[in-house]
Amino acid sequence: MRIRTPFIVALLAFIGFGAQLDAQKIASVDMEKILSSITEYQDAQEQLDQLAAKWQQEINQQYDAIKGMYNKYQAEQVLLSEDQRVQREEEIIAKEKSVRDMQRQRFGPEGALFERRQELVKPIQDAVYEAIESYASTRGYDFIFDRAGAAGIIFSNDTYDKTDDILRALKN
Template identity: 30%
Template structure:
């Protein structure tokens, strides 16, 4: 009986200590999408990326039309071709499809030019934002700060812990709410 009492006592103390530790942590959040939208340079960067993307989209569209034209021509003349020419035309179509896929990967793939250029252009702004986040979090005594715009799902957050305005102030950006 005494042993059960000791175990129960230790369990209660452990739970109590956990609650005390949890209460001492200060957690805040911000929305990087909102912050970036307030930075004037960001809009210019986004426009440059959109222009680049639309140029590549046009080139991709031209490749798709070329493939479609080759396929239509093949279907229309297939019965006139010898087996050797059919094989050659099919290979030509497959080669164009591979060329399109390679172009797509080169321009828009995970290591493609678009994401490389995006990282290159946005990196200085992102560095500024995260420096401001660290400064605000440190100054206001936050233990954790989450980005509500990211993949982390926040089911509920009290607005008093929203650091958007403090971060914008740290970046020297005035908003209507200030």
């Protein structure tokens, strides 16, 4: 609620200011509802969920194996020479690093799951955004907001983009 309150206040101020200049057409859409109604999107999400669950299970098994190695090391530690203890510790540490690397390669910001999501979901999202942009352009909407998520503005008329004005002001 705290995050939305400043956004709503800013939106109302923006609407009030805009009403004084000229009337803007504003609309909202529920992206979650739109995407969940698309069969291909649901199938892609299911595939991604299954893949993530499978990979997480593999990683959990690796961590269980590491825990087993550590427990065995703890039990045998008093019987091992210094060199053997160091070797076992290094094996455990190397195995932990290997599993963390696997986890990062699969679930990291640029990992395999992200890439797979880009392959499966992004084309669907792009098609939805294109449909929204086309709808807004043909019906004269200046802004379209996403009611469901944190995406904010989905479409805005380039007339209202003042980025270049700000950049010019910063250079002066």
